[in-house]
Amino acid sequence: MREVLELLEKDARLTPKEIAEQTGMDEAEVANFVAAMEARGVIKRYKAIVDWDKFGDEAVYAIIEVSVSLDRGVGYDSIAERISKFPEVVNCMLVSGDHDLNLLIKGKTMKELAFFVAEKIAPLQQVQHTATHFMLRAYKTEGEIMFDREEDKRLVVHP
């Protein structure tokens, strides 16, 4: 069953029939399992990994380190939830070390992102400090290496 999820994680467009052929399971069994995983939220959603640079889109990314001071009754979760709801925020995680929340945000221009941090994140009552790192280039995203694939160098027959 784990194998079904692993296959979908690599290629979300595989059909239950294809997965059944590859794993030796029954097609209906695969379909039921996938439906159950969707219902349970184990499979959250299906999406494409896009190399926007290659498309020619001038997307800008930045990593924001956010230091937070907690108030009575307000934990990390509720601040993180507030921040996560902004569509500009791609990733939001609580981390150990010299800051608390680590965000990846996405926008059209550097200016737009800078204003987003200045207007939406920094003014939050619990936010003490932010540091913004603009991303210059992505080399690996969600497990996908953005370099060209290593080509098949094998001879067509051997020996």
Add this chain to the structure above:
Amino acid sequence: MKIANKVKGLPPSGIRKFFDLASSIPDVISLGVGEPDFVTPWRVREASIYALERGYTTYTSNWGLLELRELISKYMFDATGVDYSPKNETLVTTGVSEGIDLAVRAIVDPGDEVLVVEPSYVSYRPCVIMAGGTPVSVSASVDNDFKVTREDLEAKITDRTTAVIMNYPNNPTGAIMPRKDLEEIADLAVERDLMIISDEVYEKMTYEGKHASIASFNGMRDNTIALNGFSKAFAMTGWRLGYACGNAEVIEAMMKVHQYTMLCAPITAQMAAIEALKNGQDDMRQMIDEYNRRRRVIVKGFNDLGLSCFEPKGAFYAFPSVKSTGLTDEQFSERLLYEKHVIAVPGSVFGESGVGHLRCSYATSMEQIKEALGRIADLLQEIQKEQAPKIRTKS
């Protein structure tokens, strides 16, 4: 120019001969490749690069690096349950190819006969001939899922028979030898004091239970030369690294030949292999899981097309029969290549019992496998159309 008679008499590799022109054909899909389509896992490559940076560029012990031999010894114990001393029962070779040559040269005298279980990889017979021995074919039959039986061997044994070369999981058929089938072979080897040269390079690629090594049977540890390597399991074909395990006396004899011919296996490859054995198991597992998925797809594909394909339980080859088409394996393979640009090796190059089959490697991406199956389906349809009128006139 004078060329030695022994060498002149060797046939060229049947695989090579058949496909001399193949590389000039565009958009060709090859199911003919006997090596993984994966590149060596990055951690392994990186370890070798780091070794070079630190100046590991020297000879090693003739036996191979001790650290590597210790890891091999542990690996073999986990894989087969047989305990080999890393000191003098484990020899690092430049691929299993060298291991076969060393094994044969260490034990065969001129006039000795060596049984070669077929269908088999193409190097065994030439190695025996170059060592001055006489190779004797033993056919494992498709009716017995290409497993060799005691009777098959007994029928060919003479008082000159010294050894048997066999390869399970098998190239080209994908057959395996379960423990119960191996047992009678082990009994025979002990009774007749035969050395079994067991090429186990596909040992990790079994899809129904663990590989059984003949060395693990009572009395067989000293009657077996177990050959294994890194090419298939860790996708390291180009590194040329394998190993031989067995009784100290025979391994020392092999080491002597190795010492004077190869000296030692390349150190960069040995350093890479250390990393592979220490930390490469997850990468290996992932590759094998992927082979297994492709195996299911290709075997079902052939059977759905009416090319009956026995279920290969090891290695990465399917061996469907093309007898139903009315063509020989060579004819079918040729038409497949020139008309549909798909390479599959005719089974007859692997021996008598491979006649009528095709060796199709599924060490090729899933998309390519599906595309190849589609093209084979097209060819089958065309063959059927050509033959249909003939059948009608007959009736």
